[in-house]
Amino acid sequence: MIVAERKPLDEIKRFIEGFERVLVVGCGGCATVCLAGGEAEVKIVGSALRIAARKEGRRQEVLEDCVTRQCEPEFVEQILVRVKEEGVTALLSLACGVGVNFLAERLGDIPVFPGLNTKFFGATAEPGVWVEMCAGCGNCMLHLTGGICPVARCSKSLLNGPCGGSTDGKCEISPDVDCGWALIVERMKRLGTLDQLAEITPARDWSSSPHGGPRRVVREDLRELAAEAEENSAAAS
Amino acid sequence: MKSGSNLERVLEAGHFTVTAEIGPPMGCNGEVVLEKARLLKGCADAFNITDCQTAVVRMSSIASAVLVMREGLEPVMQMTCRDRNRIAIQADILGAAALGIRNCLCIAGDHQSFGAAGRLKGHPGAKNVYDVDSIQLVSILKGLRDDGQQQGGDEVEMRPPLFIGAVWTPLGDPIDFRPFRLAKKVEAGTDFIQTQGIYDMELFRQQMAIAREMGLHERVAILAGIIVPRNLGMLRYMNSSVAGVTVPEELMGRMAAARKAAGEDKAQARRNQEEEGIRITVELIEQAQETEGVRGVHIQAIEWEQKVPEIVERAGLMPRPVMPAEG
Numbered sequence: 001m002i003v004a005e006r007k008p009l010d011e012i013k014r015f016i017e018g019f020e021r022v023l024v025v026g027c028g029g030c031a032t033v034c035l036a037g038g039e040a041e042v043k044i045v046g047s048a049l050r051i052a053a054r055k056e057g058r059r060q061e062v063l064e065d066c067v068t069r070q071c072e073p074e075f076v077e078q079i080l081v082r083v084k085e086e087g088v089t090a091l092l093s094l095a096c097g098v099g100v101n102f103l104a105e106r107l108g109d110i111p112v113f114p115g116l117n118t119k120f121f122g123a124t125a126e127p128g129v130w131v132e133m134c135a136g137c138g139n140c141m142l143h144l145t146g147g148i149c150p151v152a153r154c155s156k157s158l159l160n161g162p163c164g165g166s167t168d169g170k171c172e173i174s175p176d177v178d179c180g181w182a183l184i185v186e187r188m189k190r191l192g193t194l195d196q197l198a199e200i201t202p203a204r205d206w207s208s209s210p211h212g213g214p215r216r217v218v219r220e221d222l223r224e225l226a227a228e229a230e231e232n233s234a235a236a237s
Numbered sequence: 238m239k240s241g242s243n244l245e246r247v248l249e250a251g252h253f254t255v256t257a258e259i260g261p262p263m264g265c266n267g268e269v270v271l272e273k274a275r276l277l278k279g280c281a282d283a284f285n286i287t288d289c290q291t292a293v294v295r296m297s298s299i300a301s302a303v304l305v306m307r308e309g310l311e312p313v314m315q316m317t318c319r320d321r322n323r324i325a326i327q328a329d330i331l332g333a334a335a336l337g338i339r340n341c342l343c344i345a346g347d348h349q350s351f352g353a354a355g356r357l358k359g360h361p362g363a364k365n366v367y368d369v370d371s372i373q374l375v376s377i378l379k380g381l382r383d384d385g386q387q388q389g390g391d392e393v394e395m396r397p398p399l400f401i402g403a404v405w406t407p408l409g410d411p412i413d414f415r416p417f418r419l420a421k422k423v424e425a426g427t428d429f430i431q432t433q434g435i436y437d438m439e440l441f442r443q444q445m446a447i448a449r450e451m452g453l454h455e456r457v458a459i460l461a462g463i464i465v466p467r468n469l470g471m472l473r474y475m476n477s478s479v480a481g482v483t484v485p486e487e488l489m490g491r492m493a494a495a496r497k498a499a500g501e502d503k504a505q506a507r508r509n510q511e512e513e514g515i516r517i518t519v520e521l522i523e524q525a526q527e528t529e530g531v532r533g534v535h536i537q538a539i540e541w542e543q544k545v546p547e548i549v550e551r552a553g554l555m556p557r558p559v560m561p562a563e564g
Contacts, residue, residue: 155348156319156365160372161418163345164406164433165480172480173350185411197414200421203323203373203388 001030002096003130004116015113019090026066027095037094039066070099138208146187153180159201240400242339243311244283246560248458254533257281261296274308280546288315292349317346322368334397342402343374379426406433407444409481416447423457431535434464436484438524454530461525465518465538468510522552
């Protein structure tokens with residue numbers, strides 16, 4: 001999932017201070033799973049903002065909503081409708097950065113502010129702890145490294161083994177951070193595939209990663225299906 | 238000859254080789270580098286110029302290398318993967334070669350979160366690069382030199398004559414993987430290796446035995462790294478906090494005894510420890526010399542460079558051979 005963490009309330013409050021009618025929007029996807037921006041968190045943030053406005057004597061109405069996912073047109077539609085019908089003057093999104101962007105492109109002259117800091121693609125290691133496991137670099141090499149990613153889990157994204165900074169399975173940046181390459185070596189030992197690491201991984205092509213510019217995925221087969229469906233429905237009516 | 242560098246020639250001639258390290262200053266005073274160069278002239282075959290070690294901004298390795306060349310020293314320019322992408326790296330390598338630099342050591346570089354292990358602020362908020370890793374960097378330099386080709390495939394009009402080095406941390410974790418990592422560096426085209434500082438010679442010799450079984454010592458010149466210990470605190474720090482460095486109890490005991498012998502006299506305690514540190518260094522150099530497959534030592538006297546001539550002298554490695562350049 002995309003792991004996110006709520007921004008400090010003080011920072012959120014400053015974003016929306018000057019707006020009369022603010023809609024706080026949660027997301028039922030990743031932000032809910034990582035307990036940062038789901039229905040429950042919308043309620044918490046909403047009430048905190050109302051209390052702050054009352055205390056500071058500001059006239060501000062705080063509305064709440066939560067959609068299935070803030071990254072798909074069909075789900076954000078209900079938000080756009082509410083904004084128009086209820087005279088919302090600003091949005092606070094508790095989705096990841098994708099949700100904020102997606103709304104910003106659709107909101108015309110209404111501003112949307114981020115309520116979360118989007119962290120990484122990760123998993124729940126234990127209750128209350130999430131760890132990064134994928135860098136979204138666009139050209140997966142996990143088949144070469146026992147399923148453990150050196151791009152995301154080595155602090156230097158080294159592709160040919162651990163640097164000299166690995167100690168007792170930990171990274172040189174912190175004793176709290178596992179050395180990604182120690183994990184890879186251990187894993188490949190267990191799989192009996194350690195000898196595969198003798199092969200030199202050449203300098204890689206990073207153009208599939210964010211370094212190549214904003215990325216998009218196009219599936220022509222799906223686009224054609226969608227176009228066909230549209231034609232059929234037009235013909236039917 | 239790949240590069241014709243003094244380092245290459247001394248190794249080629251079969252001499253036990255000595256390299257030492259010069260750390261550039263945290264300012265633009267070139268005189269600091271020149272002064273260190275004058276102090277060290279003649280006591281080693283080549284001098285590593287560090288590249289913003291521990292991720293602290295210092296005078297660049299290329300500029301400092303050119304400065305030491307003015308004093309007649311041969312530099313080993315260090316190049317980290319932390320601060321430059323493959324475009325900047327290759328541009329700097331071509332520039333360095335044009336300026337007469339013949340040795341380059343390829344390293345990943347300490348992570349920017351280091352900041353001199355907390356003694357300085359550093360730049361922990363910097364964005365790092367790591368476009369390529371140290372092994373890929375070796376391959377890139379080899380490609381420029383031997384194939385006349387940039388990493389991207391374009392041709393190099395004039396090939397840089399470089400003696401290519403890399404680092405090996407023989408006692409780093411995971412320790413059983415370390416010989417394989419060395420093998421990869423050799424496979425990529427490394428000409429010489431400088432190791433992380435060794436105090437535990439026994440463990441190092443075990444790793445060297447594995448390297449010899451793999452035939453690596455015949456394909457690459459291995460120089461054992463020796464970090465000159467100055468006092469007990471430094472040994473303790475290195476043992477606990479520097480990755481890949483373990484200090485045997487015996488050495489720490491010797492340093493503790495040297496300190497204790499001075500009683501309450503702090504100045505004497507310092508002198509005792511410094512003398513013991515140099516004695517330990519000389520012994521380590523001798524032990525490295527007796528280790529099969531080790532073809533030299535790389536001496537790091539961090540912010541204590543002026544002691545290197547005495548160390549090399551006492552290790553019986555002076556004077557250094559004078560190798561006339563070809564042609």
